[in-house]
Amino acid sequence: MHIDLTGRTALVTGSTQGIGAAITKELARAGARVAVNGRGEQRVEEAVDRLTREVPGADLVPAVADVSTEEGAGRLAEVLPQVDILVNNLGVFGSADPLEIDDAEWRRYFEVNVLAAVRLTRMYLPSMTERGWGRVQYIASDSAVVVPAEMIHYGMTKTSLLAVSRGFAKKAAGTGVTVNSVIAGPTRTGGVEDFVYGLVDRSLPWEQAQRVFMREYRPQSLLQRLIEPEEIAHMVVYLSSPQASATTGGALRVDGGYVDAILP
Ligand SMILES: NC(=O)c1ccc[n+]([C@@H]2O[C@H](COP(=O)([O-])OP(=O)(O)OC[C@H]3O[C@@H](n4cnc5c(N)ncnc54)[C@H](OP(=O)(O)O)[C@@H]3O)[C@@H](O)[C@H]2O)c1
Secondary structure (H helix, E strand, O other): OOOOOOEEEEEOOOOOHHHHOOOOOOHHHHOEEEEEEEHHHHHHHHHHHHHHHHOOOOOEEEEEOOOOOHHHHHHHHOOOOOOEEEEEEEOOOOOOHHHHOOOHHHHHHHHHHHHHHHHHHHHHHHHHHHHEEEEEEEOOOOOOOOOOOHHHHHHHHHHHHHHHHHHHHHOOOOOOOEEEEEEOOOOOHHHHHHHHHHHEEEEEEEHHHHHHHHHHHHHOOOOOOOOOOHHHHHHHHHHOHHHHOOOOOOEEEEOOOOOOOOOO
């Protein structure tokens, strides 16, 4: 299968590092023009430079905006009035005793992980349906279906995204726009390295720390290793492609078999 996204414009939220950066790289490799989003000018510029080295000739648009705020979404609308592919990748995560998570933290998780994606969908979906083609995706997590006791607030946001995704897919029914979620499993990113070291002995070298983390906190993984960000990105590129035209309203798993279920 040859995926060609030439002529398509994509926005990947939270894409200066980690899974977002890998998705940006792979969409650019498939020929799309891709907006690189983060909160600070310097980190966005660095990401654009790095991605341009990785994908020579990539057409990248710097999009500096804190998309967890209305003002940030407004700034994006100025830089990118319309997109063909919207990948709602931004998400914060951390561990906390569920009885210690206060109202402000619950709200922050909802606003960053769910409301930001809903706002951008509201902003970009109408012009996609008018043009009769579009791709909207939400990066969910295994925590949406297997809620870890130390991440209830995070799990809540990812379960919400599955509902949001299914609902917007119905809104887009019959228009040529597809809407899906990707259920990512434990993936090797900078954010996750910090998270792992929050749970296991900080003095352990990374390879050992990773094994201890998988054994003690993610024993259900059939992959028995962290997923590489590019492995998530390949699913996103496929869902963004014309070839994926019959896949909508779904939740596709790239979780290393972590969720013990036949269907998501
Ligand atoms: N990593 C995993 O194991 C894993 C597993 C399942 C699902 N996921 C999901 O995958 C997604 C990406 O995770 P990740 O591990 O790659 O994240 P990460 O390494 O922590 O990266 C977060 C990215 O988001 C940007 N960002 C943070 N707040 C922002 C804001 N308000 N507005 C715009 N950009 C913002 C950061 O850029 P700046 O700092 O430059 O602003 C950075 O590029 C998340 O939704 C996460 O829940 C991750």
